[in-house]
Amino acid sequence: MTTLANRYDFVLLFEVVNGNPNGDPDAGNLPRMDPETNFGLVSDVSLKRKIRNYVSFAKGDEPPATDKPLEDLGQRYEIFVTERAILDQKQRRAWTANAVQPDKKEGYSRLPKEDAEARKLSDWMCANFFDVRTFGAVMSTKGANCGQVRGPVQLTFASSVEQIMPAEITITRMAATTEDETKGDIRTMGRKHIVPYGLYRAHGFISAKLAERTGFSEADKELLFEALVTMFEHDRSAARGEMATRKLIVFKHDCALGKAPAHALFDRVRIGRNVDGEFRAVDDPRLGNVPPARKFSDYIVTIDRDNLPAGVDLIERL
Incomplete structure (x- = not known):
């Protein structure tokens, strides 16, 4: 198998529609959130x-x-x-x-x-x-x-681009589990927790030097990127709603050690609200009267391709 010779850093953007992307068992399976900011979280x-x-x-x-x-x-x-x-x-x-x-x-x-x-x-x-x-x-x-x-591949927690507002939906069960339950009102109440819409961002890193030690190859890297793009298509459930990868932006270095800090490359990817076709930062105070996002087109993703560090290529996998 071909040995991995390049360092990679990547940005993964994915969305959830009317679903729970990652329940927190310590909070009654509510969608994970940063308790100080109310931004949504999905664990690595x-x-x-x-x-x-x-x-x-x-x-x-x-x-x-x-x-x-x-x-x-x-x-x-x-x-x-x-x-x-x-x-x-x-x-x-x-x-x-x-x-x-x-x-x-x-x-x-x-x-x-x-x-x-x-x-x-x-x-x-x-x-x-x-x-x-x-x-x-x-x-x-x-x-x-x-x-x-x-391992050579590491992922961060994913964080939502904006604050999320989880909704609690009450559901009922009409079927009985045992014969004794049929003697009275068999309906029982339950709850589902959903995020009406959330766009999440995660960062990833691939170390070529650590890949040398484990045998992680070029073929493995391609399979990993394929999985990042397609994984939600094979993870459907009623609880998760509709989840999809929206963008995978990869920075490829021309050597094993890399040519630029990862955070500087990630800063080139900005996500803002789409207000009549105009990009506005998500913390812009003028967004106070803008309805909450409910679809990917409510955002604009910009990528600064100008003056990339020497030896770094930008590749959009989706």
Whole structure:
């Protein structure tokens, strides 16, 4: 597989319409919010889950990862962190595949004393599992220690462009669960929490130097970008309403270490309200009489393409 040679930074814009993009279990599953500003939040963990699910769907027909030694493997696309997965069982496969013997006293919980053998375990996990070589993983468990891997791809929390105002919708159930419930009024009340509309922005980073350590390749990078553009199309549910990726703006550096700070590149992407075709900053006091946004066209996204730092290309993937 072709080794990743370039650093990348990217801006992801996605929207939610009449849905809950990321419920907070500590707040009755209300949409996550910054308590001081009332801006909406979507965790990086939520976004990574959607990427994992997409890769699982896209690569599901390929042969699964096997228990072969590392040198007999290509890059596989199994997902390490899956629902109800027993991670120790997956990590034990790395020991078996590489014929690494457990410690006589501490068993599989202690990494081999030889660095080369310990490295085989984490390398095997990277070669088999897309999410390990992409996001990294803490695999230093007692059941089967495979060390820790720092992933080359990192995502921030997504934050809404403007404050959100979650709505609480009351719903009723007309069917009975048990026969006893049919003796009275079987209707029960429930609630759904939605964001009528929200445009969210997240930032992402791909380190070519860390990619060298995990084996994250050019093909993996293309699959990641494909997932970021398409992941919401395969994550539909009544609770999430309509979610969609609206823009993926990528800054490509011509070297592994990069040619400009990420924050300076991100500042080139500005989002404002569309007022009769005119761009207005979201904190412009003149927006007081403008109706709340309810669709993507209520915003204008501007990208400063002029005088980009030498060695940096701007690519719009959507």
